[in-house]
Amino acid sequence: MVREASWELRARSGRAVLVRSDHREYDPARLKLPEDLVAALHEWAGVAGSLRHAEAADSELVSRRGRHLATLLATETGGRVDYLDPRSGAVERIGRSRSATAIHRDGVPLAPVNPTPWGTGLTVSAIVAGLVAVILVAVTQGLGDLSPVLAVLVNLGVAAGFAPSIWLGRNVPIWRWVACGTAVGIVVSWLADLLSLLG
Numbered sequence: 001m002v003r004e005a006s007w008e009l010r011a012r013s014g015r016a017v018l019v020r021s022d023h024r025e026y027d028p029a030r031l032k033l034p035e036d037l038v039a040a041l042h043e044w045a046g047v048a049g050s051l052r053h054a055e056a057a058d059s060e061l062v063s064r065r066g067r068h069l070a071t072l073l074a075t076e077t078g079g080r081v082d083y084l085d086p087r088s089g090a091v092e093r094i095g096r097s098r099s100a101t102a103i104h105r106d107g108v109p110l111a112p113v114n115p116t117p118w119g120t121g122l123t124v125s126a127i128v129a130g131l132v133a134v135i136l137v138a139v140t141q142g143l144g145d146l147s148p149v150l151a152v153l154v155n156l157g158v159a160a161g162f163a164p165s166i167w168l169g170r171n172v173p174i175w176r177w178v179a180c181g182t183a184v185g186i187v188v189s190w191l192a193d194l195l196s197l198l199g
Helices: 035-048 058-076 118-146 149-169 175-199
Strands: 005-014 015-020 078-083 091-095
Touching: 005 035, 005 058, 015 035, 035 058, 058 078, 058 091, 118 149, 118 175, 149 175
Parallel strands: 005 078
Antiparallel strands: 005 015, 078 091
Protein backbone atom coordinates (compact mmCIF):
# COMPACT_ATOMS: atom_id res chain seq x y z
CA MET A 1 0.00 0.00 0.00
CA VAL A 2 1.22 3.49 -0.80
CA ARG A 3 -0.08 6.93 -0.06
CA GLU A 4 -2.52 8.31 -2.57
CA ALA A 5 -0.90 10.77 -4.96
CA SER A 6 -2.38 13.96 -6.26
CA TRP A 7 -2.99 14.32 -10.00
CA GLU A 8 -2.48 17.05 -12.53
CA LEU A 9 -5.01 17.19 -15.37
CA ARG A 10 -3.54 18.23 -18.73
CA ALA A 11 -4.60 18.22 -22.36
CA ARG A 12 -1.84 16.81 -24.56
CA SER A 13 -2.17 16.18 -28.32
CA GLY A 14 -5.95 16.13 -28.14
CA ARG A 15 -6.05 13.58 -25.30
CA ALA A 16 -6.50 14.05 -21.56
CA VAL A 17 -3.59 12.86 -19.45
CA LEU A 18 -3.19 12.65 -15.70
CA VAL A 19 0.27 13.37 -14.35
CA ARG A 20 1.34 12.17 -10.92
CA SER A 21 3.78 13.93 -8.65
CA ASP A 22 6.56 11.65 -9.99
CA HIS A 23 5.87 13.15 -13.49
CA ARG A 24 4.54 9.86 -14.91
CA GLU A 25 1.60 10.27 -17.27
CA TYR A 26 -1.49 8.06 -17.25
CA ASP A 27 -4.41 7.75 -19.59
CA PRO A 28 -7.60 8.26 -17.51
CA ALA A 29 -9.04 5.15 -19.21
CA ARG A 30 -6.48 3.00 -17.33
CA LEU A 31 -7.80 4.15 -13.97
CA LYS A 32 -10.90 2.85 -12.26
CA LEU A 33 -13.00 5.88 -13.19
CA PRO A 34 -16.54 6.08 -14.61
CA GLU A 35 -16.55 5.67 -18.38
CA ASP A 36 -18.57 8.84 -18.95
CA LEU A 37 -16.01 10.88 -16.99
CA VAL A 38 -13.15 9.41 -19.04
CA ALA A 39 -15.02 10.17 -22.28
CA ALA A 40 -15.74 13.74 -21.14
CA LEU A 41 -12.06 14.27 -20.22
CA HIS A 42 -10.89 13.16 -23.67
CA GLU A 43 -13.59 15.22 -25.38
CA TRP A 44 -12.49 18.30 -23.43
CA ALA A 45 -8.84 17.66 -24.30
CA GLY A 46 -9.72 17.35 -28.00
CA VAL A 47 -11.43 20.73 -27.95
CA ALA A 48 -8.65 22.25 -25.84
CA GLY A 49 -6.13 21.11 -28.47
CA SER A 50 -7.74 23.42 -31.03
CA LEU A 51 -7.68 26.52 -28.76
CA ARG A 52 -5.14 28.34 -30.92
CA HIS A 53 -7.83 28.93 -33.51
CA ALA A 54 -10.67 29.57 -31.06
CA GLU A 55 -12.15 32.89 -30.08
CA ALA A 56 -11.83 34.27 -26.54
CA ALA A 57 -15.38 33.29 -25.56
CA ASP A 58 -14.84 29.72 -26.77
CA SER A 59 -11.54 29.40 -24.92
CA GLU A 60 -13.22 30.63 -21.73
CA LEU A 61 -15.84 27.88 -22.11
CA VAL A 62 -13.12 25.27 -22.58
CA SER A 63 -11.34 26.53 -19.44
CA ARG A 64 -14.56 26.42 -17.44
CA ARG A 65 -15.36 22.91 -18.70
CA GLY A 66 -11.87 21.69 -17.79
CA ARG A 67 -12.19 23.17 -14.30
CA HIS A 68 -15.54 21.41 -13.88
CA LEU A 69 -14.08 18.08 -15.02
CA ALA A 70 -11.13 18.50 -12.66
CA THR A 71 -13.63 19.02 -9.82
CA LEU A 72 -15.44 15.81 -10.80
CA LEU A 73 -12.10 14.01 -10.97
CA ALA A 74 -11.12 15.29 -7.50
CA THR A 75 -14.46 14.12 -6.13
CA GLU A 76 -14.11 10.71 -7.78
CA THR A 77 -10.55 10.11 -6.54
CA GLY A 78 -11.07 11.73 -3.15
CA GLY A 79 -7.82 13.65 -3.51
CA ARG A 80 -6.39 16.81 -5.03
CA VAL A 81 -6.30 17.57 -8.74
CA ASP A 82 -4.10 20.32 -10.16
CA TYR A 83 -5.83 21.69 -13.26
CA LEU A 84 -3.52 23.05 -15.98
CA ASP A 85 -5.63 25.62 -17.82
CA PRO A 86 -4.86 25.27 -21.55
CA ARG A 87 -5.87 28.89 -22.18
CA SER A 88 -3.73 30.67 -19.60
CA GLY A 89 -1.22 27.97 -18.64
CA ALA A 90 -2.01 28.58 -14.96
CA VAL A 91 -2.29 25.67 -12.54
CA GLU A 92 -5.27 25.65 -10.19
CA ARG A 93 -5.56 23.27 -7.24
CA ILE A 94 -8.93 21.61 -6.88
CA GLY A 95 -9.94 19.38 -3.99
CA ARG A 96 -7.64 18.59 -1.14
CA SER A 97 -4.77 16.24 -0.62
CA ARG A 98 -5.79 13.33 1.52
CA SER A 99 -3.53 10.68 2.94
CA ALA A 100 -5.33 7.48 2.12
CA THR A 101 -4.35 4.11 0.87
CA ALA A 102 -4.96 3.25 -2.75
CA ILE A 103 -5.03 -0.13 -4.41
CA HIS A 104 -2.57 -0.47 -7.27
CA ARG A 105 -2.89 -2.61 -10.39
CA ASP A 106 0.09 -2.85 -12.72
CA GLY A 107 1.64 0.14 -10.97
CA VAL A 108 -1.37 2.35 -11.71
CA PRO A 109 -3.18 3.77 -8.67
CA LEU A 110 -6.90 3.21 -8.70
CA ALA A 111 -9.56 5.56 -7.43
CA PRO A 112 -10.43 4.71 -3.80
CA VAL A 113 -13.68 2.93 -3.12
CA ASN A 114 -16.25 5.09 -1.36
CA PRO A 115 -17.28 3.88 2.10
CA THR A 116 -20.55 1.96 2.32
CA PRO A 117 -23.40 4.17 3.61
CA TRP A 118 -24.85 1.59 6.01
CA GLY A 119 -27.24 3.92 7.84
CA THR A 120 -28.87 5.38 4.76
CA GLY A 121 -28.78 2.09 2.87
CA LEU A 122 -30.42 0.05 5.61
CA THR A 123 -33.07 2.74 6.03
CA VAL A 124 -33.90 2.54 2.32
CA SER A 125 -33.95 -1.28 2.52
CA ALA A 126 -36.31 -1.21 5.51
CA ILE A 127 -38.72 1.22 3.81
CA VAL A 128 -38.77 -0.81 0.58
CA ALA A 129 -39.19 -4.08 2.52
CA GLY A 130 -42.14 -2.61 4.42
CA LEU A 131 -43.83 -1.36 1.25
CA VAL A 132 -43.35 -4.63 -0.63
CA ALA A 133 -44.53 -6.73 2.33
CA VAL A 134 -47.67 -4.65 2.93
CA ILE A 135 -48.62 -4.60 -0.76
CA LEU A 136 -48.06 -8.33 -1.25
CA VAL A 137 -49.95 -9.27 1.91
CA ALA A 138 -52.89 -7.06 0.90
CA VAL A 139 -52.98 -8.49 -2.63
CA THR A 140 -52.58 -12.08 -1.40
CA GLN A 141 -55.35 -11.79 1.17
CA GLY A 142 -57.64 -10.11 -1.32
CA LEU A 143 -57.03 -12.85 -3.88
CA GLY A 144 -57.18 -15.52 -1.16
CA ASP A 145 -60.86 -14.70 -0.64
CA LEU A 146 -61.50 -15.48 -4.32
CA SER A 147 -59.13 -18.42 -4.82
CA PRO A 148 -56.23 -19.60 -2.61
CA VAL A 149 -54.56 -21.19 -5.65
CA LEU A 150 -54.68 -17.87 -7.52
CA ALA A 151 -53.15 -16.09 -4.49
CA VAL A 152 -50.24 -18.58 -4.40
CA LEU A 153 -49.69 -18.28 -8.16
CA VAL A 154 -49.65 -14.47 -8.01
CA ASN A 155 -47.14 -14.56 -5.14
CA LEU A 156 -44.88 -16.93 -7.04
CA GLY A 157 -45.25 -14.82 -10.18
CA VAL A 158 -44.29 -11.64 -8.34
CA ALA A 159 -41.26 -13.35 -6.78
CA ALA A 160 -40.20 -14.77 -10.16
CA GLY A 161 -40.66 -11.35 -11.78
CA PHE A 162 -38.53 -9.57 -9.20
CA ALA A 163 -35.80 -12.25 -9.06
CA PRO A 164 -33.77 -11.06 -12.11
CA SER A 165 -33.87 -7.42 -10.96
CA ILE A 166 -32.83 -8.40 -7.45
CA TRP A 167 -29.99 -10.54 -8.81
CA LEU A 168 -28.71 -7.82 -11.16
CA GLY A 169 -29.13 -5.04 -8.59
CA ARG A 170 -27.25 -6.80 -5.77
CA ASN A 171 -23.89 -5.26 -6.82
CA VAL A 172 -25.03 -1.83 -8.04
CA PRO A 173 -24.01 0.70 -5.34
CA ILE A 174 -27.36 2.47 -4.88
CA TRP A 175 -29.82 -0.10 -6.19
CA ARG A 176 -28.46 -2.92 -4.01
CA TRP A 177 -30.34 -1.44 -1.05
CA VAL A 178 -33.61 -1.46 -3.00
CA ALA A 179 -32.93 -5.02 -4.21
CA CYS A 180 -32.22 -6.18 -0.66
CA GLY A 181 -35.39 -4.50 0.64
CA THR A 182 -37.47 -6.08 -2.12
CA ALA A 183 -36.15 -9.56 -1.35
CA VAL A 184 -36.76 -9.12 2.38
CA GLY A 185 -40.25 -7.74 1.71
CA ILE A 186 -41.18 -10.80 -0.37
CA VAL A 187 -39.97 -13.19 2.35
CA VAL A 188 -41.77 -11.22 5.08
CA SER A 189 -45.02 -11.25 3.07
CA TRP A 190 -44.79 -15.03 2.68
CA LEU A 191 -44.24 -15.45 6.42
CA ALA A 192 -47.19 -13.15 7.16
CA ASP A 193 -49.38 -15.11 4.74
CA LEU A 194 -48.41 -18.41 6.34
CA LEU A 195 -49.13 -17.05 9.82
CA SER A 196 -52.53 -15.80 8.67
CA LEU A 197 -53.34 -19.30 7.35
CA LEU A 198 -52.41 -20.83 10.70
CA GLY A 199 -54.31 -18.24 12.71
